[in-house]
Amino acid sequence: MFNTSFLHIIDILGTFSFAVSGAFFAMEKKLDPFGVLIISFATAIGGGTLRDVLIGNLPVGWLKNETAIITIFIAAICSMIFDGWLKKFNRTLFLFDALGLGLFTIVGIEIAMEQQFSMGVCIALGTITASFGGVLRDVLLNNVPLVFRKEIYALASITGGLFYFLLRRINMDENIAKIICILLIFIIRLVAVKYKLALPVFYTKQKTSI
Amino acid sequence: MFNTSFLHIIDILGTFSFAVSGAFFAMEKKLDPFGVLIISFATAIGGGTLRDVLIGNLPVGWLKNETAIITIFIAAICSMIFDGWLKKFNRTLFLFDALGLGLFTIVGIEIAMEQQFSMGVCIALGTITASFGGVLRDVLLNNVPLVFRKEIYALASITGGLFYFLLRRINMDENIAKIICILLIFIIRLVAVKYKLALPVFYTKQKTSI
Amino acid sequence: MFNTSFLHIIDILGTFSFAVSGAFFAMEKKLDPFGVLIISFATAIGGGTLRDVLIGNLPVGWLKNETAIITIFIAAICSMIFDGWLKKFNRTLFLFDALGLGLFTIVGIEIAMEQQFSMGVCIALGTITASFGGVLRDVLLNNVPLVFRKEIYALASITGGLFYFLLRRINMDENIAKIICILLIFIIRLVAVKYKLALPVFYTKQKTSI
Numbered sequence: 087m088f089n090t091s092f093l094h095i096i097d098i099l100g101t102f103s104f105a106v107s108g109a110f111f112a113m114e115k116k117l118d119p120f121g122v123l124i125i126s127f128a129t130a131i132g133g134g135t136l137r138d139v140l141i142g143n144l145p146v147g148w149l150k151n152e153t154a155i156i157t158i159f160i161a162a163i164c165s166m167i168f169d170g171w172l173k174k175f176n177r178t179l180f181l182f183d184a185l186g187l188g189l190f191t192i193v194g195i196e197i198a199m200e201q202q203f204s205m206g207v208c209i210a211l212g213t214i215t216a217s218f219g220g221v222l223r224d225v226l227l228n229n230v231p232l233v234f235r236k237e238i239y240a241l242a243s244i245t246g247g248l249f250y251f252l253l254r255r256i257n258m259d260e261n262i263a264k265i266i267c268i269l270l271i272f273i274i275r276l277v278a279v280k281y282k283l284a285l286p287v288f289y290t291k292q293k294t295s296i
Numbered sequence: 297m298f299n300t301s302f303l304h305i306i307d308i309l310g311t312f313s314f315a316v317s318g319a320f321f322a323m324e325k326k327l328d329p330f331g332v333l334i335i336s337f338a339t340a341i342g343g344g345t346l347r348d349v350l351i352g353n354l355p356v357g358w359l360k361n362e363t364a365i366i367t368i369f370i371a372a373i374c375s376m377i378f379d380g381w382l383k384k385f386n387r388t389l390f391l392f393d394a395l396g397l398g399l400f401t402i403v404g405i406e407i408a409m410e411q412q413f414s415m416g417v418c419i420a421l422g423t424i425t426a427s428f429g430g431v432l433r434d435v436l437l438n439n440v441p442l443v444f445r446k447e448i449y450a451l452a453s454i455t456g457g458l459f460y461f462l463l464r465r466i467n468m469d470e471n472i473a474k475i476i477c478i479l480l481i482f483i484i485r486l487v488a489v490k491y492k493l494a495l496p497v498f499y500t501k502q503k504t505s506i
Numbered sequence: 507m508f509n510t511s512f513l514h515i516i517d518i519l520g521t522f523s524f525a526v527s528g529a530f531f532a533m534e535k536k537l538d539p540f541g542v543l544i545i546s547f548a549t550a551i552g553g554g555t556l557r558d559v560l561i562g563n564l565p566v567g568w569l570k571n572e573t574a575i576i577t578i579f580i581a582a583i584c585s586m587i588f589d590g591w592l593k594k595f596n597r598t599l600f601l602f603d604a605l606g607l608g609l610f611t612i613v614g615i616e617i618a619m620e621q622q623f624s625m626g627v628c629i630a631l632g633t634i635t636a637s638f639g640g641v642l643r644d645v646l647l648n649n650v651p652l653v654f655r656k657e658i659y660a661l662a663s664i665t666g667g668l669f670y671f672l673l674r675r676i677n678m679d680e681n682i683a684k685i686i687c688i689l690l691i692f693i694i695r696l697v698a699v700k701y702k703l704a705l706p707v708f709y710t711k712q713k714t715s716i
Contacts, residue, residue, distance in 0.1 A: 115440065120450055120451055121441075124450075135350070139349055139350075139559055139564075140555070140559075140564070140565060140566050140569060141564065141565045141566075141569065142352075142562075142564025142565050144349075144350070144351065144352025144354075144564075145350060145351045145352050145411070145413075146350050146351075149350060149351065149413060149417050149421075152414065152416070155416060155417075155420075201565070203565075203569060204572065206572070206575060207569050207575075210575075211569075221646070225435060225645060225646065226431070226435065226440075226441060227440060228438065228439065228440045228648065229648065230535065230646075230647060230648045231541075231646060240540055240544075241540055325650065330660055330661055331651075334660075345560070349559055349560075352562075354559075354560070354561065354562025354564075355560060355561045355562050355621070355623075356560050356561075359560060359561065359623060359627050359631075362624065362626070365626060365627075365630075435645060436641070436645065436650075436651060437650060438645075438648065438649065438650045
């Protein structure tokens with residue numbers, strides 16, 4: 087009971103944070119307030135929407151979830167009003183974003199598990215839930231998605247997901263396992279950014295002819 | 297009865313107009329005729345397709361609607377053949393486009409209302425129906441979506457949608473309310489373009505670090 | 507029986523080939539290994555995913571198909587490890603890609619026919635299955651989709667699809683008709699690339715004002 091409302095609070099914080107992140111990227115591209123709102127929205131609900139569509143969980147979640155919509159509205163409007171002021175809280179926003187990554191991964195895995203998918207598919211759906219919003223934001227703003235070339239991001243989500251299944255296999259309590267994995271993803275992301283950890287990059291010099 | 301066929305005619309005109317708009321943008325990017333056809337198609341059916349997928353109204357509408365497909369084919373082929381000639385009708389096409397915006401908004405709201413969604417969600421789905429085709433066109437052509445930075449576009453759709461619920465709440469006849477709101481969206485769009493009305497833009501100078 | 511496993515083998519080869527093609531494009535953009543994996547995945551499953559979503563065949567195929575996921579993983583990892591070596595097999599990869607185009611077209615048509623769609627819709631869904639993966643790859647990598655401006659690609663798919671319906675109408679055996687059409691698409695694609703056949707391009711000099 088406590089845990090449900092605890093997750094619910096982080097869910098709202100995660101949605102808020104992703105929405106703020108979307109709003110800031112949109113403002114950098116000088117979109118008008120409506121554009122900022124849309125990008126904000128797409129960033130916050132993109133991952134859950136793709137997951138729901140892929141598994142046929144329709145209508146998608148946010149159509150039935152007024153709280154998410156209101157949270158995103160408030161986040162986008164706050165971002166536009168408190169532009170300079172919010173920048174000072176970059177670290178706070180980053181913490182929310184990393185927390186959101188952890189939470190949305192677990193939410194995605196939970197929803198996938200309810201439908202009896204295999205472990206690999208559950209982890210894939212968790213990662214999609216946590217990272218597709220950012221991909222959508224970047225595609226709409228005409229950037230190569232950041233998730234494809236930044237510090238370890240989706241990999242933190244995958245690692246946390248694998249760990250969650252490990253903890254469940256050793257019969258750890260479901261809620262404790264969730265909290266541990268959210269924290270694990272959170273910490274991996276923090277460490278990756280602090281020490282600028284990234285995967286090595288591969289090159290091909292010639293053009294492919296396919 | 298009269299009203300159904302009246303809406304049906306504007307629906308075809310709207311589809312035709314969005315298809316022509318897609319074809320012209322594609323020709324500017326020097327796509328081959330097949331590419332022009334695809335972009336034309338995506339522009340005309342994108343909004344309705346996303347709406348249908350989000351609410352789980354599958355298979356999506358155009359798979360069951362030969363008229364829409366034939367209309368788009370004719371529109372795309374005409375655009376390519378009568379290239380220079382159609383340009384003279386820019387004003388006419390623009391009127392169709394604005395009319396399409398109004399109609400597709402109302403169509404989207406109607407379909408959402410059938411599924412008992414809340415007012416906010418209905419208006420959101422109306423706006424998605426009316427504007428996502430253009431977003432898809434711009435993403436496929438590798439532009440930042442115009443809807444995010446042009447004269448009031450989606451906002452006209454939202455305003456019309458809100459007005460529709462107002463008129464229904466005061467028990468106005470459904471069909472009359474529809475026509476009024478289509479005209480309202482049409483006029484807002486026309487006035488916005490004529491007087492180059494746009495929402496003010498917000499700026500952020502520093503890079504966000506999230 | 508023989509034919510089912512025969513198609514299954516080409517399906518895996520096609521998936522492998524599309525995955526390799528995605529990996530190579532991603533490596534050219536210098537994405538990290540995770541990004542390469544994702545683009546590889548999107549290229550290989552994009553077409554089937556869009557088809558399944560549009561017709562409401564949910565959860566989408568690859569969520570229920572471990573073979574496809576494993577094939578893509580192997581293809582992406584091989585592409586990264588045997589980078590320079592695989593380049594020597596460009597011709598082989600191109601043949602796989604063309605074969606994949608043929609197979610995925612027929613797979614898409616078959617699945618659409620099961621749901622009693624009209625001929626035009628079946629061919630459209632076959633073409634979407636065969637070509638949307640490449641579109642998704644290009645959108646994610648921020649290019650104008652190649653399919654819109656390269657040698658005859660989707661047109662080969664459409665031609666093969668039309669031919670399939672012709673052969674079925676003259677009561678040719680289903681499996682033989684499939685093989686003939688896969689080969690037809692394969693050959694059209696090969697001839698188009700060998701002789702650099704392309705559709706003529708249309709131009710518009712002025713900006714559209716819509």
